[in-house]
Amino acid sequence: MPAANVPVRAADGAPPWIREVAPGTLGRVELTFYGARGSCPCAGVRYQRYGGNTASVLVRTSSDELIVLDLGTGLRALGAAVSSDHPSGGRPVQATALLTHLHFDHILGLPFFGPLRHEDSVFEVYGPRQPEGELSGVLGDVVRPPFFPVPLQHLLSELRFHDVGDGEVFAIGDAKVRARVVRHPGVTLGYRIEADGQSLAYLPDHQQPAPGEAWDHRALELCEGVDVLVHDAQYTQFELEHKKDWGHSTVEFAVELARRARVHHLVLFHHDPSHDDEMLDDMLEQAAKLAAPDRITVSSAREGATFSI
Ligand SMILES: [Zn+2]
Numbered sequence: 001m002p003a004a005n006v007p008v009r010a011a012d013g014a015p016p017w018i019r020e021v022a023p024g025t026l027g028r029v030e031l032t033f034y035g036a037r038g039s040c041p042c043a044g045v046r047y048q049r050y051g052g053n054t055a056s057v058l059v060r061t062s063s064d065e066l067i068v069l070d071l072g073t074g075l076r077a078l079g080a081a082v083s084s085d086h087p088s089g090g091r092p093v094q095a096t097a098l099l100t101h102l103h104f105d106h107i108l109g110l111p112f113f114g115p116l117r118h119e120d121s122v123f124e125v126y127g128p129r130q131p132e133g134e135l136s137g138v139l140g141d142v143v144r145p146p147f148f149p150v151p152l153q154h155l156l157s158e159l160r161f162h163d164v165g166d167g168e169v170f171a172i173g174d175a176k177v178r179a180r181v182v183r184h185p186g187v188t189l190g191y192r193i194e195a196d197g198q199s200l201a202y203l204p205d206h207q208q209p210a211p212g213e214a215w216d217h218r219a220l221e222l223c224e225g226v227d228v229l230v231h232d233a234q235y236t237q238f239e240l241e242h243k244k245d246w247g248h249s250t251v252e253f254a255v256e257l258a259r260r261a262r263v264h265h266l267v268l269f270h271h272d273p274s275h276d277d278e279m280l281d282d283m284l285e286q287a288a289k290l291a292a293p294d295r296i297t298v299s300s301a302r303e304g305a306t307f308s309i
């Protein structure tokens, strides 16, 4: 089914996370961006419209299943939206996270996820199996003194980790999830989620092939025919020349992948911290022009925007 081509709810001046998203309002899968930045968070008037928090996206199915994509700094506001920002803590939350990889920009929000302070919350985290050991141990080595005052295992909520390998398929409520390893420094997964008859692929960090190099069939498989593809579009062509092996893609590649995989709606994601609002507007305009002949809708992720699939 073709996706909506504009955000159905978006920031209109007020911080979007203070508005409760009513479950199932649209009767479909909803996708809300709480962090769309890559590499490093940024702040200031130049980043006002797209936001400066790093990767964290909430997927809400019509049966009100909460699926969190990545645990970047946007996770703090996401937690406030589904629970509360009140200092005394909000209500407990049951949610599942799909973590793509362990780079800082994808995990820094974890200890700031408010629902973890509630003993009745349950947070399941699926993430890539690490060569260094179990996911719980590897993340526990970062979320502990002296990096963070409270060790991960001392947070009040129930926190369960699931180590995921390439090609694994699992269910989150009614949603079916498929994980594949994609090209990026370190072990990195991309995800495809199917729920309510809709499909979404999430590849926030994906290194495009060098000229003449074969395409990654695993990435293509995840994206094939999806309604919405949220994809790495961090660089311009000029930037890629200087950062060929830094693990990311250009806007042009994101459009080309959407074309080859017959995607309906491409959402540009993992914005470079050096790109201000104006620059991101230009990149979106360029992508929309490139995608127009194939009737692919293109959007650029910004904090507070909700899309229905
Ligand atoms: Zn990243």
Ligand SMILES: [Zn+2]
Pocket (backbone or CB within 6 Å): 101, 103, 184, 205, 247
């Ligand atoms: Zn990364």
